[in-house]
Amino acid sequence: MRNILGANDEIAAQNRKIFSKRGVVVMNLMGSPGSGKTTLLEKTLARLADKIKIAVIEGDLFTAKDAERIERAGVEVIQINTAGGCHLDAPMIQKACASLNLAEIDLLIVENVGNLVCPAEFDIGENFKAVVLSITEGDDKPLKYPLIFKESAVTLLNKIDLLPFTNFDLQAAREDLTTLHPTTKIFETSCTTGVGLDEWCAWLLGKVAR
């Protein structure tokens, strides 16, 4: 009996060991294309970059657009282009980390390829996963894509300022997320109004301090 993802999981375990040895906390940030991952990341960096040393790995099919945005925040960033690949895997992270001085970093944020399915299946050696679900995507997503929400320690209900303009049922979404993952943490955030960002950043900072 052999694990189909055994080769990936082996490298992920190696990554995890190195991260732990160098004292780096790693967050795997996931969510649909357009859910607001990069904007959330920009806002997060603006709040935390003077408190802890952060580096970012950006995963996209093509272009360095996201890496350029993160670079403007004054944070070290490495762009991985998967050239059509729908997720990041452990060997890609291993390779990207070779050019980072991990010992100097407190928090490594890996922004995965925009996708609610595949990234959840691939361990990259992270400490925890986070998923961004924007209000405009609809409240039915947690039960439609259960694995990613089950795997994530935290869900960010993003673009919460758009709630009055949609039929998104916030209570139903929260109930579905909680029944699927009873110990999950949920934040309601808006990068436009700034609501919820301080709470989210305080939680994230707590993960690093621990």
Place this chain on the structure above:
Amino acid sequence: MHEATLAENILEIALEAAEQNRATKIFAVGLTLGEMAGVEVEALTLSFDVLKKNTPADNAELKIKRVPIQATCSKCGKSFRLANYNFFCPECDGILILESGRELLVDFVDCE
């Protein structure tokens, strides 16, 4: 569409097993796939059928067994088969811990 990656890995495992057994033909590859593993079986089979061409697995068939989502209560210890992803214990106030349903395994490689 990570099914292509999974199919590549499955083929690699099967070819390795055939080589170890000095087999030249692979007839079937048995898989165990959990119901909560994000696998689209049709896409997986299609990818495998494309990749296997011109290899000893040319005529190999995927034999797939699905595993239901099973979880055990952390408090009362009872085990349940989950239908609607509700991880609250239906019999006490405990939380259910996933026991099976995430499997992505190659069970056997039938070769000669």
